[in-house]
Amino acid sequence: MPDQTIPKISEDTLIARLRARDTSAVSLLYDMYSAALYGVIVRIVKTEEVAEDVLQEAFVKIWNSFDKYDAQKGRLFTWMLNVSRNLAIDKIRSLEYRMKVSTDTLSPAHQASFADIAFNTDHIGVREAVEKLSPEQKQIIDLMYFKGLTQSEIAEEHNIPLGTVKTRARSAVKVLSKLFKGSV
Amino acid sequence: MSNEEYLASGILELYAAGGLTEAERKEVERRAAESPEICAALDEACAAMEAYANLHAIAPRPELKQQILGKLQTHPSLDEGPSWDTTSLPAEETSPYKWMFAASVVLFIISGLLSYRFYTKWQQAEQRLAKAVASEQLMAQNVRHDAQHTQQLEQTLAIMRNSAFRAVALNGVKAHPEASLYVYWNPEEKAVYVDRMQLPAPPSNMQYQLWALDKGTPQDAGLIPTSFEEAGMLKMKTVAAAQAFAITLEPKGGSENPTLDNLMAMGSVEI
Numbered sequence: 001m002p003d004q005t006i007p008k009i010s011e012d013t014l015i016a017r018l019r020a021r022d023t024s025a026v027s028l029l030y031d032m033y034s035a036a037l038y039g040v041i042v043r044i045v046k047t048e049e050v051a052e053d054v055l056q057e058a059f060v061k062i063w064n065s066f067d068k069y070d071a072q073k074g075r076l077f078t079w080m081l082n083v084s085r086n087l088a089i090d091k092i093r094s095l096e097y098r099m100k101v102s103t104d105t106l107s108p109a110h111q112a113s114f115a116d117i118a119f120n121t122d123h124i125g126v127r128e129a130v131e132k133l134s135p136e137q138k139q140i141i142d143l144m145y146f147k148g149l150t151q152s153e154i155a156e157e158h159n160i161p162l163g164t165v166k167t168r169a170r171s172a173v174k175v176l177s178k179l180f181k182g183s184v
Numbered sequence: 185m186s187n188e189e190y191l192a193s194g195i196l197e198l199y200a201a202g203g204l205t206e207a208e209r210k211e212v213e214r215r216a217a218e219s220p221e222i223c224a225a226l227d228e229a230c231a232a233m234e235a236y237a238n239l240h241a242i243a244p245r246p247e248l249k250q251q252i253l254g255k256l257q258t259h260p261s262l263d264e265g266p267s268w269d270t271t272s273l274p275a276e277e278t279s280p281y282k283w284m285f286a287a288s289v290v291l292f293i294i295s296g297l298l299s300y301r302f303y304t305k306w307q308q309a310e311q312r313l314a315k316a317v318a319s320e321q322l323m324a325q326n327v328r329h330d331a332q333h334t335q336q337l338e339q340t341l342a343i344m345r346n347s348a349f350r351a352v353a354l355n356g357v358k359a360h361p362e363a364s365l366y367v368y369w370n371p372e373e374k375a376v377y378v379d380r381m382q383l384p385a386p387p388s389n390m391q392y393q394l395w396a397l398d399k400g401t402p403q404d405a406g407l408i409p410t411s412f413e414e415a416g417m418l419k420m421k422t423v424a425a426a427q428a429f430a431i432t433l434e435p436k437g438g439s440e441n442p443t444l445d446n447l448m449a450m451g452s453v454e455i
Contacts, residue, residue: 035241144203170194180235
C-alpha cells in the first residue's frame, strides 16, 4: 500500500534532476514509484524473490537509459512501468523455458501466493474500483496489467473475440478514469 | 485514421492497460507526440491506470532500497544503455555447464595421467616381486641343500667317532691301482657304509657291487648307485660277519656271485 509519508515533488522537477544525473533524485524516484511497480511485477512473476530481482534490474535500466525517456510521449510512471513489465515478462518466459517441468509441479504453490496478492483488496479504493468494474472488465484489465498479456494473447488464450477484448478494456479504463479523475 | 477515429478505436486504453505489443506502443507514442489531443487523452488513460496500480501497490522489503540504490551508484552509467539486453541472461546461465565441461575434461586428463603412472608403477612392482620370489626360491634351495649336506656330515662324523665301527681300506688290485675306497662296518649293528670312493666311471651298462667275504664265501653287500654323488657316506646292506670286503664291476642290477675278473679293490678287516 502506498505510504502516506512519501515526499512528493512534481514530476517535472524530478525528471529534470534525473536528467542532471542527480543520484539523490533516484532515492525520491524509488520512494514515489517502487511500491506501485513492485505490485505489478509481483503479480506478473508470482514470487517475491524473482520480483525483487526484476525491480532491481528495472531501476538499473531506468537510471542507465533515462536519456531515452521522452516526456512528450507519455507519463514517467507509464514509461517506468513499460520498462519493468518488459523485464518481468522476459523473466517469466525464460523461467518457463528453463524450468518447464519443475514449474508444473510448483504451480499450485505459486497460484496460492498469487491468489493472496490478487485478493488483497483491503484498501477501500480497491474495493470501490472493483465494484465499479464488471467482472468481465476486471478480468480483461487484470490479464493485461497484472499478467502482462497483449490483447491478441487474451483473445487466443481465453477464447474471447478480439473486438470484445478491445471494448471491455476501453470501457474499463474509462470507468477507472472517471473514478480517479483529479486524484493523480 | 483521423484523430477522432483513433481516440474511439480504444487503442489508447489498451496502451494504458498494457495490452499492446512493443511495436503497437511505439505507434501510439508517435501519434501522441504529433497531436496534443491524443496526448491528453493518452495521459488521462495512463493516469487512471497509474491510480489503479497505486491501489494495488505492494511495498518491497525496506532493505531492498539500499541494495538497489547501491547498485546504481556502483554501476557505470549512460553508455551502458544499449547493451541492456535480456539475451545476456541465458549466456550467463550456460556458464555453469561450460565450467562443468571444462572441469570434466581436466579430470579426465588427470585420471589418464594417474592411470598411466600407477600402471607403470604396478609393472615395476611386479618385476621386483618376481625377482624377489626367484631369489627366495634359490635361497630355500640352498638352505635345503646345506641342511642335507650338514646332515650327511653329521652322519659321517657320528660314524667316525663311533668306536664300534671298523674302518676298512679297500685298495686297488694290480689291474686298477688307482681304485680305492673305505668301508665302515659295525659288527654289532651289522651296519655298513662306504666312503671316499676313488673308482673310474663305470660303463653305461655296468655298476659297482660291494661284497663281504666271510670265511671265503662272498656275500652281496649292495650296489653302488650310478648317480651317487659323494657328499657323505653311502649306506649299504647289513653284514653280520666278514673278514674282508671287495668291490667288483658287474652288469647293471648286480650279480649273485662276483665276477672276479672285474675285481677293482679289496681290503681285510683288521682284528
